[in-house]
Amino acid sequence: MTWPRAVRKAPPLPVGACAGPIESFSIDTFTTVGKYRVSPLTKQRHDGRYTASVSIRSGRGSATHDRVLRLTPVFDTAQAALHHATSEGLAWVDDRTTSLQKA
Numbered sequence: 001m002t003w004p005r006a007v008r009k010a011p012p013l014p015v016g017a018c019a020g021p022i023e024s025f026s027i028d029t030f031t032t033v034g035k036y037r038v039s040p041l042t043k044q045r046h047d048g049r050y051t052a053s054v055s056i057r058s059g060r061g062s063a064t065h066d067r068v069l070r071l072t073p074v075f076d077t078a079q080a081a082l083h084h085a086t087s088e089g090l091a092w093v094d095d096r097t098t099s100l101q102k103a
């Protein structure tokens with residue numbers, strides 16, 4: 001099958017090359033709650049403010065599943081972004097475990 005020109009797959013990158021700029025996130029700490037590992041992430045923006053994300057990982061080996069939530073508020077300090085990401089990650093785990101217990 002020949003792909004139309006607009007959707008043709010790009011050739012693979014050489015080993016060690018990256019497709020775009022490398023983004024730097026700071027993973028300061030993690031919390032384990034049952035089978036979930038909650039890792040808050042912060043990133044400093046070009047304007048000096050901070051964004052928050054949280055990684056929620058479960059499983060082991062080839063069955064590992066990692067959810068990354070990108071959170072919309074922007075914060076003046078890394079500590080505030082870290083606190084918000086941790087709170088949101090723990091709330092997600094709490095919602096998930098509470099709904100599984102009800103089932």
